[in-house]
Amino acid sequence: MNKEKEIRTLDSQIEIRAEGDDGENQKIVGYALRFNSESDNLGGFVETIEQNALEGADMSDVRALINHDAHKVLGRNKSGTLKLEVDDFGLKYTIDPPDTTYARDLMESMKRQDISQSSFAFQIDYENEGDTWEYNEDRDLYIRTIKRFKKISDISVVTYPAYSEASSTIAVRGLEDYKSELEEQLNKSKLLIELDL
Template sequence: MKRKKETRTVDITNIQTRSEENEPVKISGYAAVFNSRTSIGNWFDEIIAPGAFDRSISAKNADIRALVNHDWDKVIGRTKAKTLTLREDEKGLNFEIELPNTSYARDLAESMERGDIDQCSFGFFVDEGKERWDYSQEPALRTLEEVELYEVSIVSLPAYEDTEAALVRSKEIDKSVEKRMQIIKKINGVLK
């Protein structure tokens, strides 16, 4: 079975940067919020269930990265190096990043300090059986019950500005949802 990479963008206006003298700059916030219904490109709505990230972040050999704008050349933290800390709480997926002393990390901190950048995104895979679809409503509702998290990113341009979480989505998912919605419309038409 082929797995599809997915990303979500989350508004993190409560993100904080802090630095003590001779201490590295840290960023903290929420990369995802639980039970927050979000429209994914007007194709379907989505909810992230509490516990969805638990297995990924508690895995013994977890190696999740923090990036700038999903750019794998701009790693700003890593769980394996203990410069990225992830945990779930009642609100969602909380993170803290200890920024490196690199030009792009300093630029990011400056842009965040000014309020120019205040959003986050995350990349993940969903294995078969780890999501639930409800096609009895329009738009359909997808609930992510368990995801394999591979990165969180601080981003300057979210996919959808007006949502807390948004998808840079796979065209395969779009086609699948569109086909199912067409079938449901036909069935509803016959039943009427």
């Protein structure tokens, strides 16, 4: 099973919150992922994330970025400028952005609601049955359930959703593996039936 990094986007409102009496200290607050919520169609499959999928996940050094660009760092949990909180809804983040041109530009675009989506980069814990696949005949699509993350690499404020065919390539490979396993099981079943005859 492929262990590469995947990226997904959540179309969820991101807020800018002012803290303190002067209202000057602004934070970016949003959700990187939500539990038990079905994704858009990712090219023949949809995903849901189980409530306990983050238990045991490595979130020891997560960066907050703009569009997953390592040159545009907004915060880092190791330094205390990014706070991550797992609650009943999902993975909530609070970013204390730097006083840089790109951060100020981003916040201005967010205030205008030109940018309003969050994304996260992750790895699945395949060694501990991190995901399952199931075909839904009524809907004619596959459902992937993420049961356990291995690592969350970064969370990002993004301009475009990552729910596209290109960003789901790794998951599509997992789907192809699942289809191959089903076909192999079907062929074995056919062989056993023929041998019984």
